[in-house]
Amino acid sequence: MGGYGVIIVLYFEIFSNVNAKFIYQIIFLCNNQVMSRKIVYVDMDGVLVDFKGFFANFDKNKINKFGAPALVPGVFSKMMPIKGALSAYKWLSIHFDVYILSTAPWGNPSAWLDKRLWVEKYLADLARKKLILSHRKDLLIGDYLIDDRLAHGSQNFQGKFIHFGSDKFANWASVINYLKEKENIK
Numbered sequence: 001m002g003g004y005g006v007i008i009v010l011y012f013e014i015f016s017n018v019n020a021k022f023i024y025q026i027i028f029l030c031n032n033q034v035m036s037r038k039i040v041y042v043d044m045d046g047v048l049v050d051f052k053g054f055f056a057n058f059d060k061n062k063i064n065k066f067g068a069p070a071l072v073p074g075v076f077s078k079m080m081p082i083k084g085a086l087s088a089y090k091w092l093s094i095h096f097d098v099y100i101l102s103t104a105p106w107g108n109p110s111a112w113l114d115k116r117l118w119v120e121k122y123l124a125d126l127a128r129k130k131l132i133l134s135h136r137k138d139l140l141i142g143d144y145l146i147d148d149r150l151a152h153g154s155q156n157f158q159g160k161f162i163h164f165g166s167d168k169f170a171n172w173a174s175v176i177n178y179l180k181e182k183e184n185i186k
């Protein structure tokens with residue numbers, strides 16, 4: 001549509017008195033119709049973020065002090081991405097309307113900030129204003145949820161739940177292959 005759009009605008013600019021801006025608006029609306037993309041939600045810990053790897057060699061005394069790994073302040077911005085996660089997110093962003101849907105521990109207020117910082121550090125503009133932190137993932141409307149846990153409403157998500165880390169979706173390559181086939185993406 002974009003290519004034809006340029007030709008149409010040039011035609012009207014040269015051969016008619018119709019305002020080109022008006023034509024641009026029509027093309028923009030048409031493109032939006034054609035390009036309306038399915039919504040995909042992607043979890044953070046265990047899907048984009050290597051939570052387990054980060055705590056593999058972490059100070060046990062510090063964990064004990066706060067009661068659980070997820071409750072240690074200041075850690076969520078320091079974790080590394082899971083293998084293949086960043087390129088997978090980029091691929092998803094080309095083909096879908098992608099949002100990050102994560103749960104930040106209520107008992108660890110710094111996690112809410114740290115997750116936002118992680119998203120900016122590793123995904124920058126690709127995920128700008130696309131971070132959703134919720135304890136009720138089932139309330140979000142969308143087509144796919146890629147998550148490693150059934151908690152926080154994931155199992156009641158109304159779209160297709162892609163259980164990351166399960167036998168069927170052991171890694172990002174298997175998730176992408178599934179979506180390619182399901183959505184007929186070359």
Ligand SMILES: [Mg+2]
Binds near residue numbers: 043
């Ligand atoms: Mg998770």
